[in-house]
Amino acid sequence: MTDHDVPLDFGDPADLDMLRRELRAWLTEHPLPRRRNGEPMAEFLHRWHRQLHSGGWVGLDVPERYGGRGLTALHQVAVSDELGACRAPGVPRIGYLAHALLEFCSEDQRARLLPRMLSGDDVWCQGFSEPGAGSDLAGMSTYARRSPDGGHYLINGQKLWTSYAQYSDYCLLLARTDRAAPAHSSITAFALPLNRAGVTVRPLRAANGDDEFCELFLDDVRVAVDERIGAEGDGWPLAMTTVNYERNALDTGHLSKYGLLLERLRRQLREHPDALPDGLVSAVGRCVVDYQVLVAHTRRRTAERLAGRPAGPESSVDKLLMTRAEQRLYETALAVLPEELHRDGGAVYGEYLYSRAASVYGGTSQIQRNIIAKRLLHLPSAS
């Protein structure tokens, strides 16, 4: 224990409670949309995004002049929490992109890009990973060559895992602008319009049948200098900021989702006590512990933010705890609800398959352990 470990307030501040009530009232007047028959997930989520935005429920922690509400990350957490609790689809997954733009864009770019991102007028995707550079972003080879007159860049390369690129208008793209320099100073970020000549998007079918993941091919794609985000070389710190937000325990929409599934498992135990072997009761108990620990951990992080402690590499701890809870929960769900194991295309089986990705996306569990060893435990490196 360090001296930082002082008593914290794990409760909700009063204005957060008000916000929650306000949102609940709004939700009763604006019922959740239904996914139409055959409607692609991304289009359904986009309709939901616009509906939420119409009520002022997108980008709560983004300043008002860029279309947000100028509140804190904790208000955003409360919204995410409430939506999960009423089985709504989560908040639009733009929080981490918005933060990257806020931190690294010019004033002009912020004013131009952010309000349209928040309203859903522009849909964004993230172009970081490549076939040869997943967790090891430094291995990226997509190259943006500056024209001799300095007026534009020509980008060539390939991106992978760009979620919902086929439904997107913009890609937050990372590319090298210097092939010789080390990654930390040679990666640059761009706001790339996906209708630009030379861009080809090819959806991949994921193990659960969804078409979320895409490949992105870039052949002599011309981007203007004012489409660059930040300076040349800012891409690395931008990526680090982004992944910290992505791994953060504070995006709690998934927590509510776990909670609802757990309730279903407990109901199954209560209603059919003899249909299941004894060991499964303990297994569900273990999932309850995982879940409640995650809730407590999230509250602790929230309280630490409120007490003025900034976020840092401990988000890797958060992500490993989240992965533990999610993977054990869906594994257990298939045992407690055996009919779901044989229902391909069912929600539980689909989420089970997706839970296997939890230890891969956003930096693999091995990368998170490396980060903890290096940046939290200060263990010496191999070299």
Add this chain to the structure above:
Amino acid sequence: MEAEEFRLVREALRAFAADHRCDTAEVGQAERTTAQKSLDGLGLGELRRSTPPLASAQECALLAEEYGRQPLATSFLGTVLLAPEVLRLLAVTGRHAPYESRPTVALTRDLRFTGRYSDADHVAWDAEGAESALWIGDDGTVRALELGGPAPTTDLLRVVREAHPGTPDSVLGRLVPEQLQAWRAWALVMVSSELVGAAASFVEQSTAYARDRSQYGRPIGSFQAVRHLLADATVAVEACASATRYAAWCLDHAAPDTALAAARVAKAEVDVSAVEAVYAGMQVFGGIAQTWEHMAHLYLRRVRVGATVLTGTADLLTALALPPSGPHVVEAS
């Protein structure tokens, strides 16, 4: 407590622990007595004497964490935190005659919460410096038991003694159901907190060792197999800390049944993760941690016994999977 006051209290406890930490399992009675006097001299018994108490549950839990960080042969949990809280709760309802003895808590012989029959086999847990032991029944009845000779335990630094009803039977009062829930939650949180402190400290010590110890010409902390082991142990400790600190906050701010549910979650997490964290640390220390002289087994003994103290993991997991229905159900664990 003011932040500054809390800081001073914690510093005093830390200084005490640095002075009296045990390097071996062999601690003489004279040493134990001196250390206990020194601990008592800090006046921590006052923290929960009055109502409202001087220190919040969260502050007491953080002090229990601090206490758990070093191997100590004194009694803090039993005689300073657990038993006095029973007396404080009794005093709140006025169902308690002045009690002059210095008690610790009575547990069943396998160190679980006591249940229905006070004449069953009991021990006084964490009994250094204690003069009696409080038995708390499922119906809230609180009795004072008399102490006997030493009882066996594998947590060598912790004093456990035989305990039996005196004649005449001494009933001190009765906790109402909400108080019984609150006390059990309190006990689970404080015991868990001590184990969190032990696991956290041991992982820190093994991490420091991994930075210094060289093999194959480089620090063992540079090997990925070792790094990942310690990273996992760190995640385990953080999970324990989050769960226990939140449960402690619930003691201060939530209804007793909510606090008890959070306390059970904390204990269930700690029972598994604190032990795993200590295993990881021992693996990093390697052969030296398998010796009698090394402090590793003192930590292992504490967390391994601790994982069964008050209630066992199996009972907790069942209770958490199948919560009892009805607003006033108080269960044994």
